[in-house]
Amino acid sequence: MSARDDDIEDSSAPLIEHLAELRTRLIRSVLALFVGICVLFIPIQGDFLAEHVLRFLLVPIEDTLRALGDPAPTLQYTSPQEYLFVLFRIGMVFGFALAFPVIAHQMWRFVAPGLYKSEKSAFLPFIIASPVMFLLGAAFAHFVVTPLAMAFFLGFTDAPSLFANLLSDSVDVDPTAVVPATNEGLKITFFGKVNESLQTSLVFIMAFGLCFQLPVLLTLMGKAGLVSADGLAAVRKYAMVGILVLAALVTPPDVVTQLILFTVVYGLYEVSIILVRRVEKKREKELRAQGLWFEDDPAQGMDDDPLMREFDEDAKK
Numbered sequence: 001m002s003a004r005d006d007d008i009e010d011s012s013a014p015l016i017e018h019l020a021e022l023r024t025r026l027i028r029s030v031l032a033l034f035v036g037i038c039v040l041f042i043p044i045q046g047d048f049l050a051e052h053v054l055r056f057l058l059v060p061i062e063d064t065l066r067a068l069g070d071p072a073p074t075l076q077y078t079s080p081q082e083y084l085f086v087l088f089r090i091g092m093v094f095g096f097a098l099a100f101p102v103i104a105h106q107m108w109r110f111v112a113p114g115l116y117k118s119e120k121s122a123f124l125p126f127i128i129a130s131p132v133m134f135l136l137g138a139a140f141a142h143f144v145v146t147p148l149a150m151a152f153f154l155g156f157t158d159a160p161s162l163f164a165n166l167l168s169d170s171v172d173v174d175p176t177a178v179v180p181a182t183n184e185g186l187k188i189t190f191f192g193k194v195n196e197s198l199q200t201s202l203v204f205i206m207a208f209g210l211c212f213q214l215p216v217l218l219t220l221m222g223k224a225g226l227v228s229a230d231g232l233a234a235v236r237k238y239a240m241v242g243i244l245v246l247a248a249l250v251t252p253p254d255v256v257t258q259l260i261l262f263t264v265v266y267g268l269y270e271v272s273i274i275l276v277r278r279v280e281k282k283r284e285k286e287l288r289a290q291g292l293w294f295e296d297d298p299a300q301g302m303d304d305d306p307l308m309r310e311f312d313e314d315a316k317k
Contacts, residue, residue: 025106032102036095041087050087053094054194057201060142061192064150075192086194093202100131129216137212140264141204149204149257154190207250211265215272222276229277232269239269 040050058075065073077083096103104127221227232239247261 022110025110029099029103029106032099032106033096036097036099037091038095039098040091040095048087050090050094053090054086054198057090057142058194058197060146060150060201061154061197063147064154065190067151068154075194075197077194082193082195086198089198089202104131123220126216126220130213133212133216134209137209138205140212141208142201145208145257145260146201146204148260149200152256203250208261208264211246211250211261212268214265214268215275218269218272219275219279222279223283227276229273229280232273232276236269240266243269 040053041048043049044052061075062073077086108124108127218227218232222229243262243265244258246265247258250261
């Protein structure tokens, strides 16, 4: 493809017009985010949509407590404003998720005029792949990782002890409203806070969602020529160490969860190497078709490159 066929969409607009365009795109993005947040506070069956999302996020904790013998899993909040702030947090996170297509479109409309046509065709699929991979990572975290982590953590507590005593000793009394008497020792049981439990779920979702971006990021860097498949394969052992450190930082001190994160991210790293290699083969095929691929003498390819030749001619003027 010649430089003439791959021209940038020229714009002679001064800087102030570009800043005005940026302001317009930002305003539209903020409005989209505001609408997304408002959607989370639409009443559905007597509760806000954010409350339904909260219950969905806390399902792994509920299932784990029931598996441990708790007949009435309960979470509490200890300050008047805590529950409202939890709903606002959910509104921000999931409101952004709802508004992301609009925000991404506004970003694309601002950046696209400054890209070559070939760069547009290369960059656009990554905008689509990025949220898809994030959703896959978030789903993996919610349905696989969080239940395992909750079972690991709550397995060390005596969560069912209170309720087992209530069921056996309090026949005519509501077992969820009475604390049984004890003659010795302390009863240590789990009374989870809504805010902290939600924090655990969101950390897993964000960590795995971002880690699933690895193939998208490395493939984009490979397409830009910043990394190569051989280079990624050569630093494989260092990548393993880095992934282990990442798993230790973004997950709780749970060996099972860390091993799951390491296995998944390292698998994505290997997939990235395959994708980058395919990108390199495709680029090599295109250059060969244009007669610009010189495997034996790279310098010759630089000399015969029409873009470099045009650059040299402009430099001599």
